[in-house]
Amino acid sequence: MEAQSSDIEAQSSSLFEQVKHPVTLKFHEVVYTINIEKQGWLKKKNKESIEKQILKGVTGMVSPGEMLAMLGPSGSGKTTLLTALGGRLGGKLGGTISYNDKPFNSVMKRNTGFVTQDDVLYPHLTVTETLVFTALLRLPKSLTKQQKVEQAEAVITQLGLTRCKTSIIGDALVRGISGGERKRVSIGQEMLINPSLLFLDEPTSGLDSTTAQRIVSTLWELTRGGRTIVMTIHQPSSKLFYLFHKVLLLSEGNPLFFGNGPEIMDYFQSIGFSPSVAMNPADFLLDLANGISPDESSQENQNEVKQKLVFAYKSNLDENLKAETLDAEIQHKDVSDHKKSDRWSTTWVQQFMILLRRGLKERRHESFEVLKIAQVTVIALLCGLLWWQSDTDHIQDQSGLLFFYTGFWGFFPLFQAIFTFPQEREMLAKERSSGMYKLSSYFLSRTIGDLPMELVLPTMFCILTYWMAGLKPDAGSFLYALFSILLSVLVSQGLGLALGAIVMDLKSATVLGSVIMLSFTLAGGYYVQNVPPFISWIKYVSISQHTYKLLLGSQYEKDQTYQCGNQTCLVADYPAIKSIGLGGQVISLGALLIMLVFYRVIAYVALMKIGVPKK
Numbered sequence: 052m053e054a055q056s057s058d059i060e061a062q063s064s065s066l067f068e069q070v071k072h073p074v075t076l077k078f079h080e081v082v083y084t085i086n087i088e089k090q091g092w093l094k095k096k097n098k099e100s101i102e103k104q105i106l107k108g109v110t111g112m113v114s115p116g117e118m119l120a121m122l123g124p125s126g127s128g129k130t131t132l133l134t135a136l137g138g139r140l141g142g143k144l145g146g147t148i149s150y151n152d153k154p155f156n157s158v159m160k161r162n163t164g165f166v167t168q169d170d171v172l173y174p175h176l177t178v179t180e181t182l183v184f185t186a187l188l189r190l191p192k193s194l195t196k197q198q199k200v201e202q203a204e205a206v207i208t209q210l211g212l213t214r215c216k217t218s219i220i221g222d223a224l225v226r227g228i229s230g231g232e233r234k235r236v237s238i239g240q241e242m243l244i245n246p247s248l249l250f251l252d253e254p255t256s257g258l259d260s261t262t263a264q265r266i267v268s269t270l271w272e273l274t275r276g277g278r279t280i281v282m283t284i285h286q287p288s289s290k291l292f293y294l295f296h297k298v299l300l301l302s303e304g305n306p307l308f309f310g311n312g313p314e315i316m317d318y319f320q321s322i323g324f325s326p327s328v329a330m331n332p333a334d335f336l337l338d339l340a341n342g343i344s345p346d347e348s349s350q351e352n353q354n355e356v357k358q359k360l361v362f363a364y365k366s367n368l369d370e371n372l373k374a375e376t377l378d379a380e381i382q383h384k385d386v387s388d389h390k391k392s393d394r395w396s397t398t399w400v401q402q403f404m405i406l407l408r409r410g411l412k413e414r415r416h417e418s419f420e421v422l423k424i425a426q427v428t429v430i431a432l433l434c435g436l437l438w439w440q441s442d443t444d445h446i447q448d449q450s451g452l453l454f455f456y457t458g459f460w461g462f463f464p465l466f467q468a469i470f471t472f473p474q475e476r477e478m479l480a481k482e483r484s485s486g487m488y489k490l491s492s493y494f495l496s497r498t499i500g501d502l503p504m505e506l507v508l509p510t511m512f513c514i515l516t517y518w519m520a521g522l523k524p525d526a527g528s529f530l531y532a533l534f535s536i537l538l539s540v541l542v543s544q545g546l547g548l549a550l551g552a553i554v555m556d557l558k559s560a561t562v563l564g565s566v567i568m569l570s571f572t573l574a575g576g577y578y579v580q581n582v583p584p585f586i587s588w589i590k591y592v593s594i595s596q597h598t599y600k601l602l603l604g605s606q607y608e609k610d611q612t613y614q615c616g617n618q619t620c621l622v623a624d625y626p627a628i629k630s631i632g633l634g635g636q637v638i639s640l641g642a643l644l645i646m647l648v649f650y651r652v653i654a655y656v657a658l659m660k661i662g663v664p665k666k
């Protein structure tokens with residue numbers, strides 16, 4: 052048994068250290084342009100836009116075993132270039148980028164790690180949970196679950212996270228691990244797949260120099276396994292600077308230098324720029340990229356210095372680099388020619404189950420949120436007392452209670468669901484862009500995971516109020532009413548999911564949601580019965596109206612009467628019921644079922660664009 056486990060360990064660590072398919076990355080004359088719309092006080096009919104070139108012809112090459120640092124002032128285009136090289140930039144991207152002389156494809160995508168500047172992690176999972184779930188989702192089917200877990204453990208050890216492996220990640224509200232540890236977890240998530248190519252956006256930003264040194268040294272170690280590493284970095288210390296095999300210096304999208312790290316100072320010296328005092332090479336280079344000449348007596352202004360440096364690059368380095376990367380000029384036809392099944396590391400069912408478990412763990416603190424249960428219980432008890440043992444003779448009260456059901460169980464699930472996707476947007480974008488799972492498995496796991504709790508609360512509410520308020524006491528009527536409320540919950544939830552997914556901004560989605568739900572409620576047939584024809588169509592799409600109809604159907608028969616003063620009146624003639632009618636239950640049921648599916652399809656379609664580079 053012990054021998055077997057040490058075998059697995061050996062396999063895992065060798066997988067960790069050596070890459071199977073080393074990658075040579077070449078980029079040739081990369082140009083990136085964006086359109087910026089002119090902002091004015093008055094909106095013009097034909098919006099004017101100006102083109103802005105973010106990258107102005109950047110060329111270079113990184114071989115397996117090399118680490119490239121991209122330096123430059125803020126806004127010089129480092130992140131844009133990194134995103135382009137990582138195959139995640141859509142839009143007007145010119146030039147060519149090749150990976151072993153092939154364009155980016157789905158297999159390459161799975162072989163590439165990309166660590167974004169902001170750490171996108173679930174705050175309530177522990178370090179181990181985070182890495183184990185990532186391992187289960189990203190490692191190939193050929194490994195057993197045990198091997199995947201061990202791979203995660205190996206990464207934890209390798210990145211020095213053992214001490215905090217049981218701590219939660221945390222965020223601004225919940226105290227968790229430190230910034231440096233969080234960054235290492237993000238790197239670890241990418242390391243798990245043993246990528247041949249690793250991109251990192253500012254992996255040291257906001258960290259003290261010792262932690263930064265530790266992270267870059269770890270990355271340097273990784274290159275020894277034949278990895279190709281590309282990172283943007285702001286201001287590395289001199290000690291860090293000399294760890295980089297290759298350096299690219301950018302200024303306003305123009306390359307000022309690309310070549311071997313140790314040669315950079317000699318190059319600038321050869322074109323007449325050398326530091327007047329001993330200084331950190333990175334500081335010197337950033338000054339240059341900002342157009343600040345080391346020669347204080349120089350009369351040139353910043354733009355002239357920059358132009359001089361761009362010209363020097365073009366005459367000294369550009370031609371050679373272009374010749375070296377010329378074979379990057381490959382056909383840009385899509386070579387995602389690999390079998391479809393190769394695209395995913397795990398099967399749909401595995402993805403669904405892992406995502407479901409992860410979601411439940413991440414939201415375990417929410418699921419049994421005492422506050423939510425208390426809120427619903429208090430409102431239910433209040434309703435029960437206010438409508439205490441009301442009978443059919445108090446038809447106004449009873450129909451009021453039924454309409455309150457539709458309002459409360461329309462708004463409550465809608466606002467819960469609106470939060471779902473905007474909160475997960477960054478995570479979804481990160482994980483989908485690394486090809487971790489299918490959207491359908493994520494979507495289902497995310498919407499099914501919360502279902503039990505979302506159905507338990509209205510059920511509890513219905514049980515309490517129904518019997519306290521003395522509604523029709525037979526089991527059939529109760530179950531019909533409960534079914535109507537649960538259906539309304541699911542439909543409103545679908546609407547909330549769709550609004551959140553379309554708008555992706557909590558404030559706007561909440562405003563839009565309340566306007567829509569309010570119009571549905573107003574058109575629900577209780578408050579107003581004589582609706583003008585031009586607006587009466589709302590009732591057909593009103594969740595409240597259809598639910599109200601089903602609830603009325605659960606309580607009253609068509610020929611049922613009640614005592615109105617000294618007379619006997621037909622329930623069906625009571626104004627707040629007459630406009631809705633007691634017939635046509637099946638149509639309302641059908642309408643709600645259609646909405647149940649429709650809103651979810653809308654939400655799904657809206658999510659499809661996330662994590663996919665814009666064309």
Ligand SMILES: Nc1ncnc2c1ncn2[C@@H]1O[C@H](COP(=O)(O)OP(=O)(O)OP(=O)(O)O)[C@@H](O)[C@H]1O
Binds near residue numbers: 124125127131283
């Ligand atoms: N989609 C966009 N819309 C408008 N401007 C953009 C867009 N993408 C990039 N830019 C602009 O392009 C320039 C380069 O941005 P980029 O994020 O690549 O710079 P950077 O060198 O990584 O900066 P930093 O070090 O501050 O992160 C910036 O001026 C930025 O405002």
